[in-house]
Amino acid sequence: MTDYNIYLPYLVAIEKITEEAPGVKTFRLKFKNDEDARRFSFKAGQFAEYSVFGEGECTFCIASSPTRDGYVECTFREAGKVTSALAKLEEGETMGFRGPFGNTFPLDAWKGKNLLFIAGGIALPPMRCVIWNVLDTRENFKDVSILYGAKSVADLVYKDELKAWDERPDVKLVTTVDPGGETPDWKGAIGFVPSVLEKMNPSAENTIAIVCGPPVMIKFTFPVLDKLGFKPEQIYTTLENRMKCGVGKCGRCNVGKMYVCKDGPVFSRVALEALPAEY
Ligand SMILES: Cc1cc2nc3c(=O)[nH]c(=O)nc-3n(C[C@H](O)[C@H](O)[C@H](O)COP(=O)(O)OP(=O)(O)OC[C@H]3O[C@@H](n4cnc5c(N)ncnc54)[C@H](O)[C@@H]3O)c2cc1C
Ligand code: FES
Structure with missing residues (x-):
């Protein structure tokens, strides 16, 4: 290319x-x-x-x-x-x-590990790409869990795919909506993503957590992952800074010396912690 x-x-x-x-x-x-x-x-x-x-x-x-x-x-x-x-x-x-x-999720390095996907709202799309990639090469990975939350049942995206993932014996799917966003027939969880994650209580042992969502969700999800024993090198996310050229030329997306379009959008939490304080 x-x-x-x-x-x-x-x-x-x-x-x-x-x-x-x-x-x-x-x-x-x-x-x-x-x-x-x-x-x-x-x-x-x-x-x-x-x-x-x-x-x-x-x-x-x-x-x-x-x-x-x-x-x-x-x-x-x-x-x-x-x-x-x-x-x-x-x-x-x-x-x-x-x-x-931009860069990519390090799927080769994740072979043999459990994967925990945590997504909120419209941030399921970047995760959907890697989820399907993992499910199409399922033998390379151990347990696959997906926690996905939206404001309301109407706001959940990929409803047919959520159903398909839910029916798979090799995927654990938990969907949740914010309190008040449920419908009478809603069978998923009710609550914000960080608190539902805490209740799920996933093991950090040999597990990679991939977190994509609005900044407020990420802000409250990271401390829960800390509490569960996840180390920064076990956590990945993608950033959505405003961009123009997409190829490291215009300077629109930079954070300190880092260009989100070239050095990202995928960052491990270790890399995030090296960025200037506002991140
Ligand atoms: C790497 C990356 C991946 C993305 N993936 C998706 C995706 O899969 N689906 C999706 O819906 N959006 C995604 N976005 C965000 C998307 O780029 C913007 O929402 C979109 O470009 C807005 O374009 P617009 O011309 O309609 O809005 P504009 O008219 O330019 O802006 C409308 C409003 O949205 C705000 N805004 C625009 N871009 C951003 C941004 N990047 N972050 C925060 N606020 C913004 C503006 O400040 C303004 O208030 C992604 C962004 C990046 C950088
Ligand atoms: S979008 Fe132009 S430098 Fe990143």
Whole structure:
């Protein structure tokens, strides 16, 4: 992926649109040019720049797994200018895609370990990529647990996939909604992610915790992981600093000497602790 112009988007067609939750959509994208499709490859954890012609670009993780060939998916929430323009596009229309950029989850180093995924709200997409990658190569890992929380039942994304993960004997899935966000038929937990995690009481022994969510969730989840005995080198997250170029040229995303677009977006807690105090 080094011999192409990093500023020139690939042309991709929107093959399928899924409405995940209020204001949240998943696009399945296919390369319009067969040669682009052949040369494109990525790894779990990477992100891309998605563009609407005449409107601009915005940054999303690649939410599909590299183990599923032939397409890429992104899941986004309408937040502002570009995401609103993106949300108006329909199946069959063409948009731009630049990437993949950034580093990856160290899946090879996690072989033989238990994996504990902890996600909140719209932060399940970066995790979905690595979850599917792990489930498609399930023999490489020990226990796989997923804790996913959203404000309300309506706000849970990937509802069909949550059902599929719940039915698998080799995955332990716990879903939770904030108090008041439940429906009469809700069978999951009720409570904020950090307190549900404490009740789950997972073992830190030979376990890697991958945490993605809003800053407030991360802030209260890390102390619970500390209490459970997780060391900083056992904890990973992804950062979502505002970006422009995505390739370490514009200086938009830096934290101290670190460029989130190049040195991240995946960081171990050890690396996070080396960042300036606001992180
Ligand atoms: C590596 C990475 C991965 C991301 N993955 C996803 C994803 O999978 N799905 C998803 O929905 N979003 C994701 N985001 C966030 C997404 O990039 C922004 O929400 C989006 O670019 C907003 O574009 P916009 O032009 O519609 O909004 P704008 O008009 O630019 O902004 C609308 C509002 O959102 C705020 N905002 C915009 N970008 C960010 C940001 N990065 N962090 C905090 N606030 C922001 C602005 O300050 C403003 O208040 C990711 C960001 C990064 C850096
Ligand atoms: S987004 Fe331009 S340097 Fe990181």
